[in-house]
Amino acid sequence: xSNCVSSKILGGNLVLRIAVGLVLGLILALTFPDMATxxxxxGQFFVKSLRAIAPILVFTLxxxxxxxxxxxxxxxLKPVLVLYLVGTFLAAVTAVVLSYLFxxxxxLVTSPDGLAPPQGVGEVxxxxxFNLVDNPLGAITNGNFIGILAWSIGLGxxxxxxxxSTKVLLNDMADAVSFVVKIVIAFAPVGVFxxxxxxxxxNGLDAFAGYAKLLAVLLGAMAIVAFLLNPALVYWKLRRxxxxxxxxxxxxxxxxxxFTRSSAANIPVNMNLAKRLGLKEEIYSISxxxxxxxxxxxxxxxxxxxxxxxxxxxxxxxxxxxxxxxxFVASICACGASGVAGGSLLLIPLAxxxxxxxxxxxxxxxxxxxxxxxxxxSAETALNSSTDVLFTAAVSLSDEEKQ
Numbered sequence: 001x002s003n004c005v006s007s008k009i010l011g012g013n014l015v016l017r018i019a020v021g022l023v024l025g026l027i028l029a030l031t032f033p034d035m036a037t038x039x040x041x042x043g044q045f046f047v048k049s050l051r052a053i054a055p056i057l058v059f060t061l062x063x064x065x066x067x068x069x070x071x072x073x074x075x076x077l078k079p080v081l082v083l084y085l086v087g088t089f090l091a092a093v094t095a096v097v098l099s100y101l102f103x104x105x106x107x108l109v110t111s112p113d114g115l116a117p118p119q120g121v122g123e124v125x126x127x128x129x130f131n132l133v134d135n136p137l138g139a140i141t142n143g144n145f146i147g148i149l150a151w152s153i154g155l156g157x158x159x160x161x162x163x164x165s166t167k168v169l170l171n172d173m174a175d176a177v178s179f180v181v182k183i184v185i186a187f188a189p190v191g192v193f194x195x196x197x198x199x200x201x202x203n204g205l206d207a208f209a210g211y212a213k214l215l216a217v218l219l220g221a222m223a224i225v226a227f228l229l230n231p232a233l234v235y236w237k238l239r240r241x242x243x244x245x246x247x248x249x250x251x252x253x254x255x256x257x258x259f260t261r262s263s264a265a266n267i268p269v270n271m272n273l274a275k276r277l278g279l280k281e282e283i284y285s286i287s288x289x290x291x292x293x294x295x296x297x298x299x300x301x302x303x304x305x306x307x308x309x310x311x312x313x314x315x316x317x318x319x320x321x322x323x324x325x326x327x328f329v330a331s332i333c334a335c336g337a338s339g340v341a342g343g344s345l346l347l348i349p350l351a352x353x354x355x356x357x358x359x360x361x362x363x364x365x366x367x368x369x370x371x372x373x374x375x376x377x378s379a380e381t382a383l384n385s386s387t388d389v390l391f392t393a394a395v396s397l398s399d400e401e402k403q
């Protein structure tokens with residue numbers, strides 16, 4: 001009886017059910033906005049559930065994978081890291097090119113109170129390093145995935161020489177947490193229904209009309225990366241048609257990431273997808289949570305586009321080499337975005353300093369970012385998170401073909 005119930009919950013086409021939830025949420029928001037706002041609690045509950053289980057999932061999977069690690073699997077992570085870093089830099093360059101082709105100026109607004117942007121790249125890197133040595137219980141409680149990775153890898157290495165029964169226990173714990181994650185993900189259609197209904201009812205479809213050109217540049221750059229640059233990198237790795245894998249990752253990872261707006265919350269979704277794709281656990285159990293922290297193509301695009309828009313607004317037209325330097329700085333900043341509260345938006349003043357743009361103007365640019373954040377942050381997270389599993393899959397499948 002229990003097997004029948006679990007198969008009913010976990011079975012079926014999840015993407016189709018998410019699509020149904022999306023359409024129903026849109027219809028409810030446009031017809032009964034007050035009711036739509038109320039059902040937003042379903043979306044909040046879903047996102048909170050994902051965020052709650054994600055740290056435990058990452059800790060148990062990485063710990064079990066390292067403790068039972070095959071010899072030589074460390075080297076398999078290097079190609080994933082190369083794809084992460086190259087992809088992030090190329091995304092920033094793409095944003096520069098589009099910003100040159102379609103220069104955008106901003107209607108500056110007041111920035112929200114209480115923001116404290118970092119004062120330099122060193123401060124960003126310092127935050128990341130300090131997160132590495134966070135208390136393990138604090139890291140799990142606060143969702144500090146950099147700290148979680150550091151502790152799980154360290155303990156995993158120490159437990160490689162443990163008794164076989166201990167390793168079996170670690171694998172059983174990882175399997176148990178994975179089962180709970182599957183149940184949470186099964187309720188994604190209900191969560192997406194609530195998230196869409198509340199977002200559309202609260203903001204309306206015309207709330208972003210004044211920033212249409214800015215959004216077009218941002219979303220255009222992200223689309224180019226998602227549908228052209230990322231597939232090109234995957235083809236370079238696999239030497240075959242990259243689009244079936246690319247579309248699968250965008251459909252099954254990008255869609256949920258778009259609505260949860262959290263790379264951390266989408267880690268369980270990516271883990272589940274990687275398992276269904278038959279990828280090697282010793283690779284994806286580490287590369288996916290690592291990607292959620294350093295693979296930030298969407299963040300690099302956001303930082304670059306908004307910074308250049310601020311420059312154009314101030315009458316500054318950067319030369320090619322300065323723009324290239326901006327791409328490099330935006331890539332570094334993007335990799336550290338997960339260590340800064342507020343993510344990519346709070347790193348804009350740092351990038352603006354390259355053009356001597358005053359901090360009060362940069363703060364107003366952050367305010368613009370918050371206005372378009374519902375769309376910008378959703379698309380950014382969808383690109384970041386789907387790319388994590390895409391590049392992991394490319395390296396894992398390439399490794400299998402070589403063997």
